[in-house]
Amino acid sequence: MNDHATFNALVVRELDGGFQRAVEERRLADLPPGEVLIRVHYSSLNYKDALSASGNRGVTKKYPHTPGIDAAGIVAASSVPQFSAGDEVLCMCYDLGMNTPGGFGEYICVPASWVLAKPEPLSLLETMQIGTAGFTAAQCVDKLLAFGLRPEQGPVLVTGATGGVGSLACALLAKLGFAVTTVTGKESEHEFLRQLGCAAVLNRQQAIGRASAALLRERWAGVVDTVGGEILAGAIKATQYNGIVTCCGNAASGELPLTVYPFILRGVSLVGIDSAECPLVRRKEVWDKLAGPWQSLLQDALNALSVRISLAQLSQTIDEMLAGRTRGRIIVDLTGETE
Ligand SMILES: NC(=O)c1ccc[n+]([C@@H]2O[C@H](COP(=O)([O-])OP(=O)(O)OC[C@H]3O[C@@H](n4cnc5c(N)ncnc54)[C@H](OP(=O)(O)O)[C@@H]3O)[C@@H](O)[C@H]2O)c1
Known part of the structure; x- marks a missing residue:
């Protein structure tokens, strides 16, 4: 893909000792080098994202930065044989969204070792309702x-x-x-x-x-x-x-x-319990349960407890989470379908 191609992302900038957030146009060339380029369809808002988006140095050291520790989407380009363009994948935790541009952008570029094939029969949306x-x-x-x-x-x-x-x-x-x-x-x-x-x-x-x-x-x-x-x-x-x-x-x-x-x-x-550095083998074990015996148990609850927001609504929702006013799961829709 053309490095000059642009995409939208929430960017947190340090300004006059405070932190400001805005949806900005970024270039693919702004992303770090990585083996797998993913077009993100959905992300989700976790407490750690709210900390990163408000300047918490325990989570994110350098700004400007795009948070988002969760991402589900489709491989746009891959330099490794395990993944090919068109594959549906997840990328969660490790350094994603902490000091690596994360899922609150329409594209991420990450090492293949952070990427998991989407567990069937879950949809990309369902994987982020879980997140x-x-x-x-x-x-x-x-x-x-x-x-x-x-x-x-x-x-x-x-x-x-x-x-x-x-x-x-x-x-x-x-x-x-x-x-x-x-x-x-x-x-x-x-x-x-x-x-x-x-x-x-x-x-x-x-x-x-x-x-x-x-x-x-x-x-x-x-x-x-x-x-x-x-x-x-x-x-x-x-x-x-x-x-x-x-x-x-x-x-x-x-x-x-x-x-x-x-x-x-x-x-x-x-x-x-740690999810950030949880090894891929254990990660797969837990996803196998979520996509297997626990899927039918959770299906109704996932719909009842999640809401979908657009990138434009994200900054305000982050403030609500920091104020303790959110509930359940908040899905960030980067497909453009939730405006
Ligand atoms: N170890 C890991 O790998 C890992 C992974 C994911 C999350 N976490 C951590 O798990 C925690 C929950 O994450 P989350 O994504 O579920 O966050 P969340 O959606 O913001 O939920 C946190 C909940 O904690 C309660 N709460 C908030 N402030 C509180 C206070 N001052 N005193 C008592 N209760 C308070 C609120 O529930 P009520 O209003 O219902 O009381 C709030 O909804 C966070 O600390 C997060 O960093 C850790």
Whole structure:
């Protein structure tokens, strides 16, 4: 393809000590060299993108920059035999959208080792309804199941429940037969959570419980935490003997105010979840579940919990996510069909 060809992308620029975002025309020559050039059809908005788009140096060091840790699209050109023009593919995480121009542009150029063939029978749109958030939720649920957790052992708790990771974890766990209790700060979304199959809803303070206590009444057989801080601490303190807690996020805090007692008196297991550097083999394993046995379980929920926006609507939606006002999954449509 002609290097002078242009495409649209959301560009974040550092200006007078602040950060500004605008949809700009870029040239293919502006992209870094890479083995696979992809025409992005859909991306999705994850919390990490909102951080990158607002100048968070922990995520993105250099600006101007195009965020977007998720991309699904069609190969436009490839210099490696594994991929050919016309292939439907996904590219998620690694450095995409962090310090490599990401999925909030109509084209990305990446190493072949970051690219995954689209798992059948999912459509490109469905892969982005799942995206990094859904993939992370799936990793959390998979860990609970691999640990041996079964619905009859008791309720599971999901925190940050209306968020991308939280809402998908709620939907999947409910469909797998677990009694799901959720934690949300949004009173207006209790009905939404019940529609996803959740049995009970707590506010954040109820989830924290007595902050000074080393242990709380044993309640949760398992936990999917997406927020960290006092809510994660409260969840661990209220986890049953030999229960399991997965920890993937820090939407509330990166701190964990806790003693060792839940671990040494109740045998609670705390399991970390990472999707960014998750090896391709594990990535494929989880996608095989999402495209296989879990696909029918998630289909209705994916439609109920996702909205589609255009590139032009993205900047405002990023502000809403940073203010904690979004819910579910936000799909960025780069096909031009959502204007
Ligand atoms: N480890 C990994 O590889 C990985 C992958 C993906 C995501 N993550 C992390 O997982 C977290 C969730 O990601 P996401 O994409 O689902 O984000 P999101 O859609 O913005 O959801 C985050 C949710 O957390 C809750 N929340 C926000 N601020 C809070 C606060 N101050 N106190 C308590 N709860 C708060 C809100 O839910 P309610 O209003 O319902 O309470 C919000 O909807 C983020 O920290 C993200 O960085 C990690």
